[in-house]
Amino acid sequence: MSNVSRRKFLAGGLAGGAAVMLAPAKKALAAGSFTGFPDGMGVLVDLTRCVGCRSCEAACNKEQQLPAPELPFDDLSVFDQTFHHGTQKRRTTEDAYTVVNRYEPENLDKPVYRKIQCNHCNEPSCLTSCFVNAYTKTPEGAVIYNSKVCVGCRTCMVACPFHVPAYSYSKVLDPVVKKCIFCYETRVKHGKPPACVEICPAQALTFGKRKDLLKIAKMRIKKAPDKYQPEIYGESEVGGTSWLYISEAPFEQLGFDTTLQKEPILDNVKGFLGMVPMVLAIWPALFTGFHLLSTKHKDHGHDDSHVEEEEQ
Amino acid sequence: MRGVFLLLISLLLAVNSYAMDSPETVEINALAQYYEPVEFNHQLHVDVAGDCSVCHHHTTGTGTTDLYCSKCHSKFEELVTVSCADCHSADPFSAESIHRQSQQDLFHVDMNGLKGAYHQNCLGCHKEMDGPTGCQDCHTRNKAGDKLFHAGEFAPKAPEQAASH
Numbered sequence: 001m002s003n004v005s006r007r008k009f010l011a012g013g014l015a016g017g018a019a020v021m022l023a024p025a026k027k028a029l030a031a032g033s034f035t036g037f038p039d040g041m042g043v044l045v046d047l048t049r050c051v052g053c054r055s056c057e058a059a060c061n062k063e064q065q066l067p068a069p070e071l072p073f074d075d076l077s078v079f080d081q082t083f084h085h086g087t088q089k090r091r092t093t094e095d096a097y098t099v100v101n102r103y104e105p106e107n108l109d110k111p112v113y114r115k116i117q118c119n120h121c122n123e124p125s126c127l128t129s130c131f132v133n134a135y136t137k138t139p140e141g142a143v144i145y146n147s148k149v150c151v152g153c154r155t156c157m158v159a160c161p162f163h164v165p166a167y168s169y170s171k172v173l174d175p176v177v178k179k180c181i182f183c184y185e186t187r188v189k190h191g192k193p194p195a196c197v198e199i200c201p202a203q204a205l206t207f208g209k210r211k212d213l214l215k216i217a218k219m220r221i222k223k224a225p226d227k228y229q230p231e232i233y234g235e236s237e238v239g240g241t242s243w244l245y246i247s248e249a250p251f252e253q254l255g256f257d258t259t260l261q262k263e264p265i266l267d268n269v270k271g272f273l274g275m276v277p278m279v280l281a282i283w284p285a286l287f288t289g290f291h292l293l294s295t296k297h298k299d300h301g302h303d304d305s306h307v308e309e310e311e312q
Numbered sequence: 313m314r315g316v317f318l319l320l321i322s323l324l325l326a327v328n329s330y331a332m333d334s335p336e337t338v339e340i341n342a343l344a345q346y347y348e349p350v351e352f353n354h355q356l357h358v359d360v361a362g363d364c365s366v367c368h369h370h371t372t373g374t375g376t377t378d379l380y381c382s383k384c385h386s387k388f389e390e391l392v393t394v395s396c397a398d399c400h401s402a403d404p405f406s407a408e409s410i411h412r413q414s415q416q417d418l419f420h421v422d423m424n425g426l427k428g429a430y431h432q433n434c435l436g437c438h439k440e441m442d443g444p445t446g447c448q449d450c451h452t453r454n455k456a457g458d459k460l461f462h463a464g465e466f467a468p469k470a471p472e473q474a475a476s477h
Contacts, residue, residue, distance in 0.1 A: 049428075049432060051431070051435060053447055058460050058461050058462070059460070061462075062460055068462055068468055069462055069468065070468055071468065072461055072462045072463035072466075072467050072468065073460070073461040073462055073463065074447070074448075074461045074463050075463075191407055191410075192405070193405040197405065198405070200427075200428075201343075201427055201428075201431045201447075202428060202431040202432055202435065203404070203424050203425055203427065203428020203429075203431070203432065206422075207405045207410070208405070208410055208413045209410065209413065209414060211414075212410075212413040212414045212421075213413075215416065216413065216421065216422045219421075219422055220422065223380070
């Protein structure tokens with residue numbers, strides 16, 4: 001009777017051990033499989049169409065009730081602004097969830113304007129890095145956050161591969177992270193396009209289901225292969241983003257980080273993180289089992305048992 | 313150069329029977345929320361463009377000059393739908409339009425909205441022909457527009473050059 005249970009126990013223990021050993025590989029394989037919600041919305045940014053009018057910045061400011069800008073939104077001198085000794089163009093801030101920058105690519109006789117905002121990743125690293133679970137990826141595709149639970153640790157700012165989340169440094173008390181939320185509460189949740197898309201005069205921004213936008217983008221590239229770069233930025237970067245870009249000039253000349261991995265950032269640690277609960281749950285039981293088995297026929301009832309062991 | 317231009321104009325006027333029933337001016341007020349209506353001088357553009365299909369694709373009975381479009385629209389037939397808004401929706405991201413994007417058996421799934429069609433067509437040509445290209449060259453902003461852009465009477469009081477990061 002005791003032999004059978006021991007055999008069963010050992011078999012179970014080995015299976016458990018094997019599961020622990022296999023877990024990282026299995027998790028890592030499964031990790032890249034989430035490619036966004038099937039009906040998630042997105043925006044296709046066609047950089048060949050943008051005229052640099054900054055209407056999207058103005059519309060965002062109004063829609064999100066952000067503070068008044070330092071310069072009017074029709075002031076195009078902001079395109080000449082640089083920071084950190086000319087190495088960096090304008091970035092998103094707590095007061096501007098979207099920003100348009102001007103680039104002058106090498107082999108193009110006209111400037112290219114590029115709008116930046118949160119790209120609303122399929123598997124956002126801001127979300128996975130947040131230890132208070134402030135972030136949510138909604139089925140509509142938006143990456144939103146709950147500023148009430150945000151503790152202002154700024155981990156998401158470090159985690160974001162696009163350097164998008166900004167911090168309310170101006171607030172002395174209770175500073176929080178701020179970023180584009182895809183106009184989720186006021187528009188996208190109700191089936192309306194975000195404010196920037198609606199105001200864009202040249203329809204440089206196309207709102208639609210991400211899967212349809214990918215098809216539309218490929219169609220535009222196919223129809224004018226000389227005009228467009230063959231890639232869609234955001235199709236697979238860090239596991240895919242809801243906002244997609246197509247361009248005439250090479251992306252690296254427009255400030256895009258083309259060195260980003262194609263897998264979600266989370267994949268780098270998912271295997272390890274998946275193993276932690278397994279280890280915590282199985283190892284204590286497993287090794288307690290081993291211990292009990294190895295000491296089963298020894299008498300634990302007497303105080304002098306350890307003395308006897310030492311004598312042996 | 314000017315002689316060629318004048319000759320072109322006179323030729324156009326001669327063959328302008330297509331445009332006889334076209335409007336002299338068109339008032340465009342699709343952006344009425346932020347801008348005053350644009351009084352579009354249609355006749356001027358007919359004279360400059362010469363060929364209706366430059367703007368009206370294949371709908372005015374003059375055929376199409378675009379090789380890509382001509383694969384289907386090669387017939388020189390005048391359609392009932394001629395005005396821009398007849399095809400290009402003023403609300404290109406309505407639920408209906410979004411649904412349309414997913415119908416892969418339709419050909420024009422990637423059709424521009426009215427605003428996008430206007431600006432891509434107009435601005436593209438204006439840049440080539442050295443026409444006006446600034447927003448307010450065509451659109452005078454109204455008060456709501458000034459407020460949106462924080463310009464005019466709503467301009468920031470003490471503008472600073474460097475934004476904080």
